[in-house]
Each structure stands twice: as structure tokens, then as C-alpha cells.
Amino acid sequence: MTAPHDRTASRRIRSHAAFERARRLIPGGVNSPARAFGGVGGEPIFFREATGQWLTDIDGNRYLDYIGSWGPMILGHRHPRVIAAIDRALATGTSYGAPTEAESGLAELIIDAVPSIEKVRMVSSGTEATMSAIRLARGFTGRERIVKFSGNYHGHGDSLLVSAGSAAATLGVPDSPGVTAGTARDTIVLDYNEPQQLVELFARDGDSIAAVIFEPVVGNMGLVRPTPEFLDALRRLTHAHGSLLVCDEVMTGFRLALGGAQELLGITPDLTTLGKIVGGGLPLAAYGGRADVMNHMLPAGKVFQAGTLSGNPLAVAAGTATLEELRNHPPYALLEAHGARLEAGFRAAASAAGITAWIARVGSMMTMFFQRGPEPMPVTGWPTASQSDKARYAAFFWGMIDRGVYLPCSQYEALFISAAHTADDIAATSTAAAEALA
């Protein structure tokens, strides 16, 4: 039987050659394992260009893009205002390793959009943001242990690479070699949406916990929504025990609302981590929160974090232009309408094909979990997400590639809709899904 990725491999001859070359030079041929197509088989597609909602690969095939660089491209690729801002910054210098006024402009935009953030520090990647927030929580509380949830992914800092989602889950290494047993011991892993586990842990060990870090809407084991009871337990117990609540909004920040998932869900964390959209498609991330906590960062306080490219002028320009556009022309109603239509399209396609699927969506983020049972089973955390039928997802992924739709290359990632997508794109994607599943 032909593997799903073999059917149209002849249309990707140049990608194949590019991957052969990259494999000789770069471990596994990719600079980040999430791109390796490990969850769907076959070889990664190499791209040469992106515009709006479209990607063009190096063989000239065009795809409607539903990963948007894994989240940042909420306005679509090469949005004119973002490109103009980068051009202006480019004309004056690409890196100073010294402060610029523009960094305060971006800080103001972030602080205005996210009320729980009183002070913010810029870094270059989501990994740096979460790693620094955890160090800060430990430095502030004088405690060592942290809590995370299975299937949540917070970048690849050692303390957080335990029972991790995203590529770690896709490629079957949720606990990476190289993370010492001592480091792993300081990370307590609980199940998402299980408030009773939090109650028991805090009753036993609450006063030794520096922080609880969580994805407010999980994107890294496929999309999983939090229950109100879970969110309530998180805030109540951390507050009662003097632990910090760290809301990882690298994916959801500025996407689910201008104020992120915390605005949508009514959460007030102590610290928030941001990435992806905040950099407008360039390498920039941030962490921020209560001023009394943030003031523990060197040189205001003693907790160390630094970076030559932190607050890089090109990235600050792209991030500023993106946040201004989102503030001045909020796309959230449009994204919700597109999301609802795509969800209905996928649901109808699965039902017509007699395929069991649990479809989870919040705004412009969505996952169709393929399942084996007769009825859809709610996906509430890693124990249920990990039961998904990954072979069926892989066949669906390649069926959509054949029809010019680029979805996440793993069951354990969410898709992202951009403001550049049109109602016609959503309708065409629903039709493609119906054909791919039939």
C-alpha cells in the first residue's frame, strides 16, 4: 500500500534534494524538531516564500498556511505595516547591544494590553522567557520546586523539559536525555484539568513550591481548554501558599484576545511569558508581571538574565507594528468567525466520512483529535490526548497537503488561522477536509 506521503512525492523533488543536503549538515536536517514531520512520516517541505495566508515551496507548490510559523503570523505573512516598520529599523542599524527608545514603546504596548503585567523584560525566544520566569520565581520565593502539567510545553529549558508536549511528545522523548536527575526532581508534574491533584500536592508540599507554570489554553498536545475549576484551583492555591502563578502565553498571547487567554478566561497570574506574536515574526519574546517580582531582576535586583540580542531593534520594530495593528484594527471577531466556520467544516467532514473525532477550538486555534472509539471522547489532558489515532492524523495531513493546505505536522500541535485568511479560504479548506477524509 502507498504511504500517504508517497502519493504526491513527485511534486516535491526539490524539497527532497534540499532535505538530503540539510541532513548531511544539520542534525536530522532541521533546526527545530517540530519541523521534522516525525509525527506524520515523509520529509519536511522546504519553502521559498510566504505572502498573506499563502506559502510557496521550493518546487513551486502553493499552500494555504494554517501554522503561521507556529503562531506569530496572526496578520498573515509580510503584512505591509510590519514590513515597513522593519524597513525603517533596518535603515538605522540592526543591533546596538545598548538601549533604544523603541524598547519602551513596545513595553508600553504590552503593559497596556495585559493588565497583570506591570513591568516586562524582553528576550529573544519563548524558551528564554519561560526559563527566566522560573529562575525569577525561584529567586523571589527562595524555593526550588516548580510544578508543570504533562503535555504542556514551555520551551527547552532543563527544568521544563519534563513530560513535555509539542515536538518532545510527537517524537516520543517527553523527558530529554541530558536533563539531570536533580533538575528533573525539582519539577513536579501533574495532569492538566485535575484540580484535586493540585489540592493534594499543595496540602502536602505547598510551602516548598516556587511556581506553577501552565498553558492557559494548551496548544502543545493539540488544543486543550482549561476547566473553570482547574483555573480556580491554580490561582487560589498558589496565592494561599505564596507560590507564583506563571501563565505561559507564548502561543495564546495577543492571539485569543489582545490581552491573551488571561483576558478571555479572567485569570490574573503573577508572571506571564510571551513569544511568537509579540515579535511579529522576528525573534523576540518577553516575560513580565507584578512589579515587586520583576524588580528582582538584575540590575534592579539580583536574579541574573542577559542577552546581546534582547530587545533587538528589528524585532522590536516588527513586534511594535504587529501589536499596534492588533490594537488599532482588532481581528478577533473575524478570527472567531473563521474559526467557527472551519470547526463546522471539519466536523461535517468527519461525520460524513464516519470518522470519530474530538474537535477542540478556542478562537483561531484548533485541533481535530482522531479517535478510535465509536463516540468522540473529550480531550482534557495528556492521558486522553495521547490516545489519539496518529496514523489517521498523518493520512489526513498528507491528504490536505495534496490539496494545497498546510496543517501542523503533528496531532499534538494546534492549527492557527490568520487575519489574512478569507471566508473563501475557509470554505476551500473545509471542502479539502471532506475530500481528504472521504
Ligand code: HOZ
Ligand atoms: N513551539 C512550537 C510549536 N509547539 C514549535 C516551534 C518549533 O520548534 O519550530
